Amino acid sequence: MKKAHIVIIGGSAAGVTAAITCRRHYPDKEVLLIRKEREALIPCGIPYIFGTLGSIEKNLLPDAVVKGSGAEILIDEVVDVKRDEKIVITAGGERIAYDKLIISTGSVPGIPPIPGIDMDNIFPIEKNAESLKKVMERLKGASNLVIVGGGFIGMEFADECRKSFKAKITVVEMLPHPLMLNFDEELCIAAEEIEKKMGVDIMAPERVESFIGNGKVKGVRLASGKEIEADMALIATGYVPNTKLAEKIGLEIGPTKAIKVDRYMRTNDENIFACGDCAEKFSFFDGKPSNLRLASIAAMEARIASANLFGPRRMNEGVIGVFSTILSGTVFALAGLSEKEAKAKGYEITVGKWEGVNRHPGSMPEAENLKLKLIFEKGTGVILGGELMGAKSGGEIINMIGTAISKRMTAEEIARSQMGTHPALTASPIAYPIPNAAEMACIGP
Amino acid sequence: MKKAHIVIIGGSAAGVTAAITCRRHYPDKEVLLIRKEREALIPCGIPYIFGTLGSIEKNLLPDAVVKGSGAEILIDEVVDVKRDEKIVITAGGERIAYDKLIISTGSVPGIPPIPGIDMDNIFPIEKNAESLKKVMERLKGASNLVIVGGGFIGMEFADECRKSFKAKITVVEMLPHPLMLNFDEELCIAAEEIEKKMGVDIMAPERVESFIGNGKVKGVRLASGKEIEADMALIATGYVPNTKLAEKIGLEIGPTKAIKVDRYMRTNDENIFACGDCAEKFSFFDGKPSNLRLASIAAMEARIASANLFGPRRMNEGVIGVFSTILSGTVFALAGLSEKEAKAKGYEITVGKWEGVNRHPGSMPEAENLKLKLIFEKGTGVILGGELMGAKSGGEIINMIGTAISKRMTAEEIARSQMGTHPALTASPIAYPIPNAAEMACIGP
Missing domain, CATH: 3.50.50.60 (FAD/NAD(P)-binding domain)
Incomplete structure (x- = not known):
């Protein structure tokens, strides 16, 4: 054996x-x-x-x-x-x-119990090449694509598919805006507006009641009573x-x-x-x-x-949750708890906000705007979360915030932290977002 | 009053x-x-x-x-x-x-006591507009520019001036390679090679013994006995x-x-x-x-x-030193102590290295290579420094390392840290540089 x-x-x-x-x-x-x-x-x-890479082989x-x-x-x-x-x-x-x-x-994929979901041309997003090859093939011929679910996967699929395929894309989301399981409302609304501007239709809050068709999907019936045409659907309601x-x-x-x-x-x-x-x-x-x-x-x-296989060496301190995405060139990212989540967990919070460019001077090439919010526990000043939107460098900045969360840094500590800066790579030392947002929380509203 | x-x-x-x-x-x-x-x-x-921005007004x-x-x-x-x-x-x-x-x-600017340094067309790099306007004016007519000092300012000036002016540029540095006060040798050699490839002449180790000329600078006499032509010189020997x-x-x-x-x-x-x-x-x-x-x-x-003006509220924990630069598209950055500095301070150290792309898959747009080294104290495993070279995102990654240093994180803590990742913004979760470099230090050489 x-x-x-x-x-x-x-x-x-x-x-x-x-x-x-x-x-x-x-x-x-x-x-x-x-x-x-x-x-x-x-x-x-x-x-x-389905967009940037263009083929399964590249992934x-x-x-x-x-x-x-x-x-x-x-x-x-x-x-x-x-x-x-x-x-x-x-x-x-x-x-x-x-x-x-x-x-x-x-x-x-978690498959929601929607009547008609077994019809042809309705695909859950499975993490295997065979299934995705079929999706790719069918997308080429699709005229009206409905994506069920406006979470990360749904929104990323919408943003990528619109780059490569001619199909009109509609995202149907049960919550008032896309990405609401992840971000505070302001970012969700911004993400929604960005995708709408790119031609993606977003119906929210809205729920798919059933799929219409005869073996093959032809449309979607919504809880509001509306019906929309669909010759293809993707199920992005989570895993x-x-x-x-x-x-x-x-x-x-x-x-x-x-x-x-x-x-x-x-x-x-x-x-x-x-x-x-x-x-x-x-x-x-x-x-x-x-x-x-x-x-x-x-x-x-x-x-x-x-x-730990042969003896306990490392303890898991639990999930902080650090994630980011980019929709039509704008980054959205969160580390730890959003304002909404912190409140739901029973924290009294203080929030510090900052907005500025990620280069200095702002006339340097590749300068982009970045909007940052840090969330602290009111009594202790310990950081609970950070949420940002804008510049691509946000994808790494969010990791610095994750590190601060993991060490339970306080607003005071973060306000006097040392951030290396360079004209071509970061915001200015005066306006670097992290200590500034922390300072705004220190001095209170 | x-x-x-x-x-x-x-x-x-x-x-x-x-x-x-x-x-x-x-x-x-x-x-x-x-x-x-x-x-x-x-x-x-x-x-x-003197290059990217093109005018003082933009800075x-x-x-x-x-x-x-x-x-x-x-x-x-x-x-x-x-x-x-x-x-x-x-x-x-x-x-x-x-x-x-x-x-x-x-x-x-610290002005070194070099004979002839008062001659016309020799400029220290002063932080005021009047002086820099004169430098800009004179650079337009210069044929042979000598930059004395291959630290950050000297190397950044060389890299920028070569983009906008026709002058042949020579950097004279006393240490064996440029940037040696800041980085470990490997990065200094890489920076030297990059600038040489771009046509900048770097003479190191070499020392300016005197300036030659008759009121106006005509050349530079070096400690090695060599003489080089120079109708303009910049003094970048520190502040x-x-x-x-x-x-x-x-x-x-x-x-x-x-x-x-x-x-x-x-x-x-x-x-x-x-x-x-x-x-x-x-x-x-x-x-x-x-x-x-x-x-x-x-x-x-x-x-x-x-x-602290009206009562002690914040204590200064001392300088960690987090900095970055970019030379011809390649980032060089350090947080805390380099290997050389850590040893000079008397630490016994363990080093963890990692190299990979800053996107995933590597076929994503804007993917660049990043080389990272983390330096830990041997007994405690506490992080002392991090040095990186390559991708532009390094300008923010170095700040995460600075944050880890400020909280005296250990290699073990960093190896199991949570880093948010995204295909278009960061390295992959499997190959994210920071926990991987820390892991290499945990398991030792």
Whole structure:
């Protein structure tokens, strides 16, 4: 019987990071990554296949990343695990023994129970090349594309598809504006206006009641009574943890329907760890279960799980949630809690705002506007979150804010922090957004 | 007699930040900023006047920044301070009473004692418009420009002047490579090669022994015995604190020849504070005097000084030193201590390195390579520094490292930190440089 010291199930962000990290920490152990997809995709790059990148081939996660670390890859599906014997069994009939097992089976599209959703030309956005190839093929002929769901994936698909395809695009979102699960209202309205200006129709708040058609989709009936034409639809209503295998083998499942793990990423089987979208998460702020599922969190959890396989070395402090997107050239990003989320968690807050250009003087090339908001707990002054909109450099600035959150910095500390500045690369030292926004919070409203 | 509650002397990064901060913290106090220059320049933008910006007018620090805060500006020179009476006296004959005084008189070029340095067409790089206008005028006719000093200013001038002027440019640097006071050797060699490829001649290690000419410079005699033609020269050998006024009025001067201040930015006169290039600095790492002088440090110190005018509110933890530059499209940046500096301070260190693209997949537009090195103290794992080279996003990534240093994060903490990632804005979650470089340091060499 085959054997690998460490077996990893799943080959996306968590699985790949786990493979590399295991090889770094245990260069003497054999690491085997088993995934069912012949080609692995970069998950966050999927929307960009349909516009900026132009092809699925440009969005592949190269096997060399895993193989270069000395880990092996097996293309097969794990269908069972004999936990007592510490053996995985694959669809291809392999039986492979392990010492430690990491489950990183990711997430799958959540399919809402809308009548008619099974009709032809309606696609959930699956993270596999075969399904996406079909979407690409059908998009070429589509005249009216409806995207159900105005979250990150829905909005990124809308923004990318409008670049490459002639179809009229309509996004249907249940909340009053797109992206409202992520950002405070002001940014959501800005994102909505940007996409509308680019010709994307956004119907919000609105709900798809049923799909109309005869085998093939022809239209969408909305809760408001309106009907819109649609010869193609994409379902972008979110993802749910893929726990099929974990449930089958009797691992505990938590309240968010993900595999239950402790702060060391251990499941209820001491030899099985889980990380990434399939694993339960809890909030950095209050330890409560969290529905945040991000590739960056998956990679972080994989680094923790891998380091802990043979003894506890790293503790998971919970998800902060740092993410960004770009719609028609404008960046939207959040680290930690939005104002709305902070209030919902029961915090009394103080907010500091700043707006300015990200170069100095503003006449330097590539100068763009950046709007920043920092959110602090009122009593302690500890930073809870930061939200920004505008310049591309915001994609890295948000990470500085994430770092400050992770160390529970106060508005006072941030106001006197040292930020390196350069005319061609950043805002000016006088007007650098982070200390200025913190200062505005220090002095209060 | 005129009176302002708060008088600020000097109108560059420290003075302007102080004026704004004072108005924020004490909206009932009158704030008067006195500067001698009719037009204030953005100090770090000065090299860019000669290439990217193309004119001095595009690099002015608008008075609206100060006036918009409710502070006043007086164009005049403070020539004396009657400390007992708390009155400043200007060259224009004004006597102005103050409650609190902030001195932010900046720095002036240090002129090396090279024979012939007084000849015509040899210019120190002064931070005033009149002098720079003359430099601009003369550059137009120059055929052979020698820049003495290959630090930041010298290299930025070389890189910018080559874009706009026909003169052959030679940089003469005493150390083996340019930028060696700032970066580890590898980056210095890379910067040297980049500029050489762009046609800039760099002579290092080499020293200017004297200027040759007859009233007007005609050439440069080097310590090696070589002579090179030069019909124009720029002196970029660094700046020294401008303490003329402070010395005259009897303020204590420290070991770096800057105004002595405590951790609250107070001078030995309890009503006089100093900040920016004219004020003494000490290292975040060991409290020893530091010669780092940066606009971003000046702004930080101004925020501390201003908040402390009427009672101690903010303590200065010392200079970390976060800076960046860009030469011919390649960013060079450092936060904290380089490997060389850490060793010189007596640390035993561990280094973690990482290299990769700053987008994912690498086929996304604007993808650039980034090379990162993080430096940790061996025993504790506390981060001491980070050095990077490559992508423009490095200008903000270095600030995240600065934040980590300020909170004394360990390699272990950084290895499991959460970095938000996006295909169009950052490296991939698997290959994000900061946790990966930290991980390499965790597992050791």
